[in-house]
Amino acid sequence: MKADPQPLFAGTGPGSQTHDGCSVELYRRARYAGEIEHLRGHFLPGTSVLDLGCGTGLLAHRLLDFGCTVTGVDNSAEMLAHVSDRVRRVHADIERLELPERFDVVLLPSGLINHAEASIRHAFIAAASRHVAPHGQLILQCQNAHWLRTAVLGPLSRSSELAIEVAALDRATVDGVEQVRMTLRYLMGDDAWTHSFALVPLDESAIAALLRHHGFDEPVALDDARRWFAAKPRR
Numbered sequence: 001m002k003a004d005p006q007p008l009f010a011g012t013g014p015g016s017q018t019h020d021g022c023s024v025e026l027y028r029r030a031r032y033a034g035e036i037e038h039l040r041g042h043f044l045p046g047t048s049v050l051d052l053g054c055g056t057g058l059l060a061h062r063l064l065d066f067g068c069t070v071t072g073v074d075n076s077a078e079m080l081a082h083v084s085d086r087v088r089r090v091h092a093d094i095e096r097l098e099l100p101e102r103f104d105v106v107l108l109p110s111g112l113i114n115h116a117e118a119s120i121r122h123a124f125i126a127a128a129s130r131h132v133a134p135h136g137q138l139i140l141q142c143q144n145a146h147w148l149r150t151a152v153l154g155p156l157s158r159s160s161e162l163a164i165e166v167a168a169l170d171r172a173t174v175d176g177v178e179q180v181r182m183t184l185r186y187l188m189g190d191d192a193w194t195h196s197f198a199l200v201p202l203d204e205s206a207i208a209a210l211l212r213h214h215g216f217d218e219p220v221a222l223d224d225a226r227r228w229f230a231a232k233p234r235r
């Protein structure tokens with residue numbers, strides 16, 4: 001009998017975990033860490049934003065501060081329960097999202113684009129394409145491919161509140177595609193969580209090809225680390 005394939009996502013620690021292994025309690029306690037400050041020029045007051053995979057609203061709440069109108073989508077009701085009611089909250093899978101309106105900015109953060117299954121990566125970008133206004137743009141955050149290929153076990157980052165370490169790491173080729181399986185361990189006060197995930201490193205050419213396939217122009221890098229990209233629908 002063939003062994004069950006390893007799940008793509010898992011998580012441990014206090015509280016519950018989402019389908020993709022994120023710990024609700026960890027995200028509830030986490031503070032916004034400035035992730036989208038450098039993108040402020042794309043989020044002028046009045047901009048309508050669709051935040052895909054909004055979690056507890058760390059980014060969505062900052063977008064409200066910027067003066068945006070925000071729709072947050074997540075398939076975890078427990079995550080959404082922590083999102084402000086000033087955000088329109090939609091409990092849905094990104095892949096199947098069919099909202100009637102179009103948005104100035106569709107935001108796909110958190111390396112969701114690096115999903116290990118090609119069909120899901122395509123479904124995420126197809127959903128973005130369905131929901132972006134003709135004059136709008138997709139802004140996405142990927143995992144840095146070089147980092148995924150070279151990261152080592154051990155400490156990753158530390159602030160006064162949160163320490164993150166790479167607790168397990170495995171690189172493999174699955175059906176001819178490079179895959180990185182990683183477990184991150186998060187330490188906050190006396191509590192610890194783990195998040196295990198499988199991701200595909202995507203070079204910029206692969207991201208551009210994926211976006212092109214779904215009707216977007218060439219993506220433009222928005223940061224020096226080249227993790228954030230913007231792409232407009234092709235005219």
Ligand SMILES: C[S@@+](CC[C@H](N)C(=O)[O-])C[C@H]1O[C@@H](n2cnc3c(N)ncnc32)[C@H](O)[C@@H]1O
Nearest residue numbers: 018020053054055058074075076079093094110
């Ligand atoms: C890593 S968390 C990031 C949350 C938030 N973007 C942030 O930066 O704090 C990813 C979130 O995406 C959600 N998610 C993952 N895959 C999803 C899918 N296919 N459809 C809807 N939500 C999804 C998870 O439930 C989780 O809340």
